[in-house]
Amino acid sequence: MSDSKNNELIAIFDIGSGSVGGALVLMPKEEGSKPVFLASYRFPVLFKKDLDASQFQKLMLKAVKIVASKISIARPDNAYCFLASPWSAHQTRLVNFKNNSPLISRKEIDQIVSRELRNFHDSYIKEYPENSLIEAKIENLLLKKTKPLEKKLAMFLATADQKLTVELEKIIRSSTGAFNVISNSFLLSDFAVVRNFLDPKNFVLIDIGGEVTEVGIVRDDILIESGSFPFGKNTLIRRLATVAPEGAETLISLFFDNRLEEKSRIQVEKLLKIEKKHFQEHLMGAFGDLNVAGEPIFLTVDDEVANWFTEAISTLTKKPNQCIFLESRTLHSFCDLKSKVAHDPFLIIEALSLQAHEI
Numbered sequence: 001m002s003d004s005k006n007n008e009l010i011a012i013f014d015i016g017s018g019s020v021g022g023a024l025v026l027m028p029k030e031e032g033s034k035p036v037f038l039a040s041y042r043f044p045v046l047f048k049k050d051l052d053a054s055q056f057q058k059l060m061l062k063a064v065k066i067v068a069s070k071i072s073i074a075r076p077d078n079a080y081c082f083l084a085s086p087w088s089a090h091q092t093r094l095v096n097f098k099n100n101s102p103l104i105s106r107k108e109i110d111q112i113v114s115r116e117l118r119n120f121h122d123s124y125i126k127e128y129p130e131n132s133l134i135e136a137k138i139e140n141l142l143l144k145k146t147k148p149l150e151k152k153l154a155m156f157l158a159t160a161d162q163k164l165t166v167e168l169e170k171i172i173r174s175s176t177g178a179f180n181v182i183s184n185s186f187l188l189s190d191f192a193v194v195r196n197f198l199d200p201k202n203f204v205l206i207d208i209g210g211e212v213t214e215v216g217i218v219r220d221d222i223l224i225e226s227g228s229f230p231f232g233k234n235t236l237i238r239r240l241a242t243v244a245p246e247g248a249e250t251l252i253s254l255f256f257d258n259r260l261e262e263k264s265r266i267q268v269e270k271l272l273k274i275e276k277k278h279f280q281e282h283l284m285g286a287f288g289d290l291n292v293a294g295e296p297i298f299l300t301v302d303d304e305v306a307n308w309f310t311e312a313i314s315t316l317t318k319k320p321n322q323c324i325f326l327e328s329r330t331l332h333s334f335c336d337l338k339s340k341v342a343h344d345p346f347l348i349i350e351a352l353s354l355q356a357h358e359i
Contacts, residue, residue, distance in 0.1 A: 006030060010354070011071065011079040011176050013064065014186065014346040015087055015168075018210015018233055018302065019044045020060065022067035023347040024076060027355060035351040037337040040344050041070035045210060047234055047249060049241055056211075060087070061167060068175030079178035081168055082350045083134070083160055084186040084207060085214045085228035090158040092139065092223050093120070102148035104141070109153070113138065116155055124159070131159040134183040137357070139191075140222050154222040158185035186346075187216050189353035191223050194298050194326075196356045197334060204292050204321070206283075208301040208309055210234045213279075215286040225290060229282040233305050239271050256304050276312045283316060293319040300326050300346060 007026045014021035023040040043063045048055065093116055099108060117136060125131065139154040160183055169181040190205050195218070205216035205223075211232045217225040241248035254260050255268045294317075301309050306325050314323045324330070328343035334352055337343065 007036075008078070009074060009076045011068075011076040011172070011178055012347055012350050012354075013067065013079065013081045013168075013172065014042075014084075014344075014350060015060065015064065015081055016084040016186070016207075016209040016346070017045065017086060017212040020063040020067050021344050021347050022064075022071045023344065023351070024071045024073060025347075025351050027351070035335045035355055037335060037341045037347070037351070039071045039073050039338075040342050040347055041067050042342070042344060043067050043070075047210070047237060049238060049245075051211065057164065061171060064168060064171050065175065068172055072176050075177040077178070078180045078182060079172045079176055080350065080354060081165075081172070081181065081183045082186040082189055082346075083158075083183060084209055085212045087164065088134065088158050088160045088183075088185050088187075089131070090135075090156065090185050090187060090226055091124075092226070093155045093157060094222075094224075095153040095155065097151055097153070098149050099151070100149070102143065104151060109138070109141070112153055113155065120157055128159070130161055130163070132162040132165065134158050134160045134165060135185050135188060137188065140220075142220075142222075154224075156185070156188050156191075156223060158188065184350075184353075186350070187214055187226060188223075189350050190298070190300060190326075191216060191218065192353040192356050193331075193349045194218075195221060197352065198298070200296055202295055204287075204295055204297040206297055206299050206301075206313065208232055208299070208305075210302075213282065213286075215283070217287070217290055217292065225288070227286050229286060231279050231282050233302050235279075236272060236275055236305065236308075239275050240268060243267060243271070253304065256308070272308070276308075279309075279312050280316050283313070292321065293317040294321060296322045296324055298324050298326055300349070303327070 007028055010025050010027055012023045019042050021042040024038045026036040043066045045060045045063050135158040137156050139156050142152040165183050172181045203218050207214040209232045211234050212228050213231050214228045216223050237248045240251050244251045310323045326345050328345050331348045
C-alpha cells in the first residue's frame with residue numbers, strides 16, 4: 001500500500017495512562033500534502049479501583065496488543081510509539097555558549113549536542129540505569145541581538161524504561177510487521193504541533209490521561225518546564241466509588257450526559273467539587289513560581305470530561321486563561337481521513353508532529 005516515492009506507510013501508537021490508540025497513516029513526502037489516516041482504533045487501559053504499578057503496565061501492554069491487531073490492515077514501513085506519563089520522563093537542557101562568529105555551523109551544533117548527550121548519560125542514565133534515552137531533539141537555537149557571539153541552545157531529552165520499550169517493540173513488530181519501532185514523547189509532539197501549526201510564543205500544555213496529568217510550560221518557543229502529577233479521569237471515578245462502589249464508571253457517564261436524577265446529581269457535584277480543588281492545587285504546584293495567568297492553555301483530554309477540566313483550568317487564576325481544547329475539530333483540517341476512520345486528536349497530533357520533524 002505504501003508508494004515509496006511519494007508516501008511512507010507508518011503505524012502510530014498513542015500510549016497514555018488511560019487508553020492506547022493506534023493508527024495506520026500514509027505520510028506524504030511532498031511538502032504541503034496532508035497525512036492520510038487509513039485506520040484507527042482506541043482501547044482503554046482497564047480501570048482498577050486499586051492501582052498496582054505492575055498490573056497497570058500489564059493492562060497497558062494488553063491494550064497495545066489489541067490495538068495493534070485492529071489496525072494491521074497493511075504492513076507499515078515503521079511504527080512510532082508516543083509515550084505519555086508515566087511511561088516516559090523528560091527534561092529540557094539549556095546550553096549557553098560563545099563562538100568566534102555571529103554564525104554557527106552544523107558541525108559546531110553537532111559537537112555541542114554530543115557533549116550534552118554525554119553529560120546527560122554520565123549524570124541521569126548512570127543514576128537510573130534501567131532507563132534509556134528515547135528522544136533527543138533541538139527545540140530552538142537563540143542568537144542574542146545585542147551580543148551576537150553569545151547563543152543559547154535548547155534541547156529536549158526523553159527517557160523510558162528500557163524493558164518496557166523492548167516489550168513494546170516485540171508486541172508491535174509481531175502484530176504489524178513494522179521494520180522499525182521508534183519510541184517518542186507525546187509531550188514533545190504536542191509542543192511541536194501547537195508551536196508549528198497554531199503559532200503562539202508563550203503557552204501552557206496540559207495533557208490529562210486516565211491516571212496522570214502532564215504539564216509543559218513554553219516561553220519564547222522553548223519548552224522550559226515540564227512535570228506530571230497523579231490525577232486524571234480515573235481520579236474522579238475513584239471519588240465516586242466512595243458512594244457507588246460497583247457503578248462509579250456508569251455514574252460519571254450519566255452525570256456528564258445530564259441523565260442523573262436531581263438527588264444523585266447534587267451528590268456527585270459535591271464530590272467532584274472536592275476533586276476540582278485537589279486538581280487545581282496539583283496544577284498550581286506544577287506551575288511553581290512561573291506566572292501563567294492569562295496565557296493560552298492547550299488541553300488534551302478525553303471528550304467525556306473535557307468540559308469539567310476546562311472549567312477547572314479556566315478558573316484557576318484571577319486573570320482567566322483561555323483554555324483551548326485540542327479536539328478533532330481544531331485539527332482535522334491538517335489531515336485527511338478515509339471514510340469510517342475515527343477522528344482521534346491524539347493520533348492526529350502525533351502524525352502532524354512526525355510530518356513537522358520530517359521523519
